[in-house]
Amino acid sequence: MQEDLAIFMDWENIYISTVQEYKTKPNVSAILEKAREFGRIVSASAYADWTDGEFRSAPPTLYSNGIAPRYISARYFPGGRSQKRRTNSIDVMLAVECSDFLHNHPQVDTYVLVTGDGDFIPLVSLLRSRGKKVVVIGVSEATSYHLIESADHFISYASLFEEDRAAKQKDRKEPKPKADPYQELVRAVGNLKRGGKTRVLGQVKQQMIVQLGSFDERNVGFKKFKDFVVEAEKRGLVNTVDEDLELHVYLPDEDIPDPNGADLSSEEPAEAKQQTRRGDGNGGAQPAGEDRESKEAKSGGKNGSSEGRPVTRPSERSDGFDLLSDLTPYELKTICENIEKLRSPASMVEIFGSIRDLDDRGELELSRDEISEVITAMIEADFLSKVRVKPYKEARSSMTFYKLESDREEVQSALQAG
Numbered sequence: 001m002q003e004d005l006a007i008f009m010d011w012e013n014i015y016i017s018t019v020q021e022y023k024t025k026p027n028v029s030a031i032l033e034k035a036r037e038f039g040r041i042v043s044a045s046a047y048a049d050w051t052d053g054e055f056r057s058a059p060p061t062l063y064s065n066g067i068a069p070r071y072i073s074a075r076y077f078p079g080g081r082s083q084k085r086r087t088n089s090i091d092v093m094l095a096v097e098c099s100d101f102l103h104n105h106p107q108v109d110t111y112v113l114v115t116g117d118g119d120f121i122p123l124v125s126l127l128r129s130r131g132k133k134v135v136v137i138g139v140s141e142a143t144s145y146h147l148i149e150s151a152d153h154f155i156s157y158a159s160l161f162e163e164d165r166a167a168k169q170k171d172r173k174e175p176k177p178k179a180d181p182y183q184e185l186v187r188a189v190g191n192l193k194r195g196g197k198t199r200v201l202g203q204v205k206q207q208m209i210v211q212l213g214s215f216d217e218r219n220v221g222f223k224k225f226k227d228f229v230v231e232a233e234k235r236g237l238v239n240t241v242d243e244d245l246e247l248h249v250y251l252p253d254e255d256i257p258d259p260n261g262a263d264l265s266s267e268e269p270a271e272a273k274q275q276t277r278r279g280d281g282n283g284g285a286q287p288a289g290e291d292r293e294s295k296e297a298k299s300g301g302k303n304g305s306s307e308g309r310p311v312t313r314p315s316e317r318s319d320g321f322d323l324l325s326d327l328t329p330y331e332l333k334t335i336c337e338n339i340e341k342l343r344s345p346a347s348m349v350e351i352f353g354s355i356r357d358l359d360d361r362g363e364l365e366l367s368r369d370e371i372s373e374v375i376t377a378m379i380e381a382d383f384l385s386k387v388r389v390k391p392y393k394e395a396r397s398s399m400t401f402y403k404l405e406s407d408r409e410e411v412q413s414a415l416q417a418g
Contacts, residue, residue, distance in 0.1 A: 003039035003109040003133075007032075008098050009046035009067070010115035011055065012090060017116055017139035018157065028065050030160040031137055035112045038135055038153075041066070042108060043101065047094045049074035070097070095123045102130060109133060113151075118144030124151055125360040140210045145202030148209075159214035181220050182232050184208055189238055189249050200246040201225055242399060247349050321373045323381055329417035331364055335374065336383070336404065336414045345387040345401035351375060383411055 011026075018026045035041060044067040048055045052074065059069040072090045098111065111127050113120060116138035124134050124147070136143070136151040140158060148154045188207035192199045205225050208215045222228040229249060232238050239250045250256055323332055338354050339346065346354075355371045358364040366374065378384045384402045405411050 004042045004105075004107055005035065005039035005110035005112055005135075006042060006098075006101055006105070006108050007035055007044035007067070007112045007114065008094055009044070010090065010094060010113070010117055010120075011046040011048040011058065011069075013115045013117050013142075014138065014157070015048070015055065015058075017142040021139050021141050022158070026157075027160070028061060028067065031114060031157075032065060032067075034137065034155055034160050035135070038112065038133070039110045043105075044068065045070050045094075045097065046114075047072055047090050049090075070094075091117060091119050095120065098123060099126065102127065102132070110135065112137060114138065116143030116147065118147045121147055121150050128152070129360055129362045140206055143206065145200070145206040148206055149202040153216075154209070156209045156214050159209075179212060181208075181215070181228070182235065182237055184211055184215075185229065185232050186237050186251070187211060189251055193251065193254075199249045201229060201249070204229070204249050242348050247347075321377050323374070323377050323383070327374070329414070332414045333417045334358060334363060335378075336411060339384075339404045340406060340415070345389065345403040347399065347401055348375070351384075351402060381410070382408065383414075 009031075014026050018024055032041065032044070044065075046058075046062050046067050047070045048058070050056060050059055050069055050071050062069050070093065072093050074089075098113075101108070102111075109131075110133045112135045113124070114137045116136075121144070124136070127134050128150075133153075134151045135153045135155065136147060137155045138147075138157060140156040143154070185204070185208060188204050188211060189199055191211075192203060192207055197203060205215065205217075217223075217225045217228040220228065222231070226247065229238065229240060229247075233240055236252060239252060239254070239256055240247050241250065241256050242248075327335075335355060335358070338358055339351055342350055342354055352371060352375065355364070355366065355374065356368070359366050359371070375384070379386075379402070382405060385405055387401045387403050389399070389401055406415070
């Protein structure tokens with residue numbers, strides 16, 4: 001039985017993107033035809049200020065294709081010589097009505113969002129946390145690569161016409177040989193390098209979609225795009241390194257940045273680090289770090305009992321974040337259990353991603369910055385310990401991974417809470 005699906009179009013976004021990139025208005029029929037591959041369309045809406053000159057002629061076409069135009073009045077505020085348009089209300093209305101539709105139509109399994117706006121990532125996360133499949137259709141060159149990563153499927157607008165053109169030419173001439181995905185990956189990284197653009201996984205995949213019209217790593221035997229890139233690294237085609245909580249891709253002939261520079265633990269202020277090594281200068285008083293070192297020596301050092309092991313209390317951090325006071329026992333337990341399920345040791349990207357998945361599923365409510373604070377506090381409290389290893393034998397250099405210290409008394413208490 002075919003699944004039901006609903007379509008929500010950010011008309012202003014898709015219209016401006018197609019006009020800027022392809023000098024043409026959006027082809028509604030092509031979008032609907034592609035959407036039907038994922039199920040039976042039971043609802044379709046498009047959002048814009050239809051009184052605007054650029055969009056005034058669109059409603060009749062939308063109506064004739066079964067799409068309901070939703071009017072959102074554009075608001076303006078002064079912006080120099082001219083007025084600057086404020087479009088936030090369109091995004092909010094689309095997200096609100098999509099959420100309301102989710103609540104009132106639980107039988108609909110698939111949602112198609114026609115947009116390239118990264119502001120819809122929370123909406124995508126909400127839909128997926130309710131067990132819904134999310135398909136994003138957008139102009140590759142103008143779509144947030146984080147939005148591409150967050151969706152179940154991304155369809156490049158250009159690919160809609162590439163498929164049609166290929167079908168028409170099928171009987172006219174021999175089909176072109178399929179492009180080698182690994183060589184396209186190398187070409188994508190090179191193009192991003194020459195353009196001075198960020199080369200995180202999502203951006204690299206987005207560039208491959210631009211080059212090929214469409215790309216899905218599952219068609220070449222990989223569940224995740226990251227697995228595809230790792231296989232390319234094993235073949236000596238690219239190199240990867242963890243930077244700023246994301247995996248960056250480099251060409252083999254490039255100098256790889258020191259991964260230590262991207263560790264969350266390196267963000268600790270220098271003054272805090274020095275304070276754990278010597279007195280604070282106030283009358284010769286010794287800091288808590290030296291008290292712990294003396295206790296460790298008395299109890300047999302790091303190889304002795306866990307009671308004598310030095311522990312940097314999270315409350316001693318300069319920003320005041322504390323695992324025990326800023327997280328509930330349930331939250332700390334859930335995070336520890338989630339990390340414990342990862343391969344050990346795990347990369348920073350894997351740990352960060354696993355906690356973000358908890359937020360996407362609605363099990364936690366943590367922002368990106370809060371997740372970074374939690375991981376930093378876990379490192380400083382010795383919940384997580386650093387391990388320098390090669391991710392696989394073909395890797396050119398060792399990387400910093402992290403291991404959950406499950407044997408520690410504090411970690412065991414967290415895992416057994418509640």
